Amino acid sequence: MTDNRDEIILSWEELLDLAHGFLTAHGLSEPQARALAGVLCRSERDGGRSHGLQRLPGTLETMAHPTFNKHADPTVEELTPAIIHVDADYGFSTLAAERGLPLLVANARRLGIAILAINNGFHSTALWPIVEDIAVQGLAGLSMNPTHDWVAPAGGTGGALGTNPIAFAWPRPGHPPYVFDFATSAAARADIALYRQEGRQIPSGWGLDREGQPSTDPAAVLAGAMLPFGGHKGSALATMIELLAGPFIADRTSRQSAQFDQQAKAAPCHGELILAFNPTLIGAALGKEGESQDAAEDLFARIEQQGARLPGSRRYAIREQSNARGIPIRRALHEKIISMMPDARPG
């Protein structure tokens, strides 16, 4: 552990112990805690602090939701060879995803495509880890989910859509996968909250006030509605995510998820849709092995040669640093987590 004033450096094992210890100390079952801690720590390690250990304190509100199940034990079911279903059993969705993954990968490899439909999971983690996990097994992965209905449709005045993230990964032999993960809202809700905290105005185009008028006041937008990225196109994409990761998998829309919360301020409870594609099956069937991977690499080279970044590149660079030198964590956050451990408190 190497320190400076504002940060301490933890090894991967220390980081994982911290998160896992926090969650089990608050009564979360060991498998649930292991799965959630793993995903939070991967975000922290890769510089994705907004989805890292700063989410730990909020897990207490989620675990206090009347429906939350600290001993959720999701089971995997094959509804059809192409549809793997896991009910997260009102625990965190991470364990459900982890358990469904092997069958998803096996069936997608054989069939060319398969779906993992997760129901009833409390969700507060980034999507890129699950699609990266698919891609390191040689498949392409695509994942999406609703959230709460904080986002107005293009041309609208109030919340109807979630911030609806979408993540995609493509396997690259000899390279880490191509991975993107973005919210379909113009900005992240956490970013707007940060502007409010700092007393700054947000850029125009991020949101509307309660009357449905454009606003640059972060408090007004948090009370009103956010806007989708990219105008009517982003709005359409967010609607598709709402439908495919909601009604298609027989789970809540963002509006239903918000209603379900009942002001508990828990992580949104909803479904998650994960698709896996075998990127070599069609080429192999047509006697064109290898050509497709070459064409994909040519595309990535064209993008990078002109100075544009591939979406995952910053994450991979920080991961390399973290692997070499340990993972920096803000001292204030570290102290907050420790102070919230049950045995650190009197009584």
Add this chain to the structure above:
Amino acid sequence: MTDNRDEIILSWEELLDLAHGFLTAHGLSEPQARALAGVLCRSERDGGRSHGLQRLPGTLETMAHPTFNKHADPTVEELTPAIIHVDADYGFSTLAAERGLPLLVANARRLGIAILAINNGFHSTALWPIVEDIAVQGLAGLSMNPTHDWVAPAGGTGGALGTNPIAFAWPRPGHPPYVFDFATSAAARADIALYRQEGRQIPSGWGLDREGQPSTDPAAVLAGAMLPFGGHKGSALATMIELLAGPFIADRTSRQSAQFDQQAKAAPCHGELILAFNPTLIGAALGKEGESQDAAEDLFARIEQQGARLPGSRRYAIREQSNARGIPIRRALHEKIISMMPDARPG
């Protein structure tokens, strides 16, 4: 046929005869001509003139491409139960899509999801008709394809991505389907060409000149590179479309499609990926029939109640007018098409 100065009104049958007659007169096989004419006329009928009969004259350049096959006879093959494959045989992609559709729908209905992978099709038509055709059969449809590498990645300086359209449809019992169809470029190439024709500057954010600098000169952007919609998010989405509708289905990327054209100015020749989802299978398996459709309808109601439009609404309104009063077609275009009929020319 009712006329005014600038437009003539055709019945659906007259419109179809015009397009079909043009194509067969130029040697296209009857099944190819029927499929392509149908899709072009549907766009014309629904007010989508950019993808309507104004595409007819350009089909001559496509049919003149050294690889184009006027007698293409695509056959449907089931690579796996989830992957239907049709080689368009270097004809227009519309006949391949039409022929693959029944097996796609049957297998998606049974499995929950299936894919139609079309290879080697010359493509110049809108994507919404194929996803609408899926949705009227009770399934959700998603389609995407590369084009030519006219679009720079976010942060880049030159073409690497196509204008890569994506279309999605969701079935609505008692209503026409929810349908969107948009290019992932900030603007359509045809729109930029229109600005050039009219001597106007294009909005900033649409493209770059040959040196990779932002430009509002339409000619400079057509010679340089277009930009994706929605910054790095739209750029990532366009890259996903490039990978899934290119390498995944063992077909050309937008760059390869441009190289294949060899300056023939034909419609781009590439693959097309179509996914179909059974929106009731998972709900039925979980004993929740009907709930999902209600949740989807609640979402659409929330969008419309606040004055925002559903993406397909303008198309449906114009379709209703066309069905009642006939389809208006610009007189100049009608005359041009007639004048290009082989038997209208001397010799």
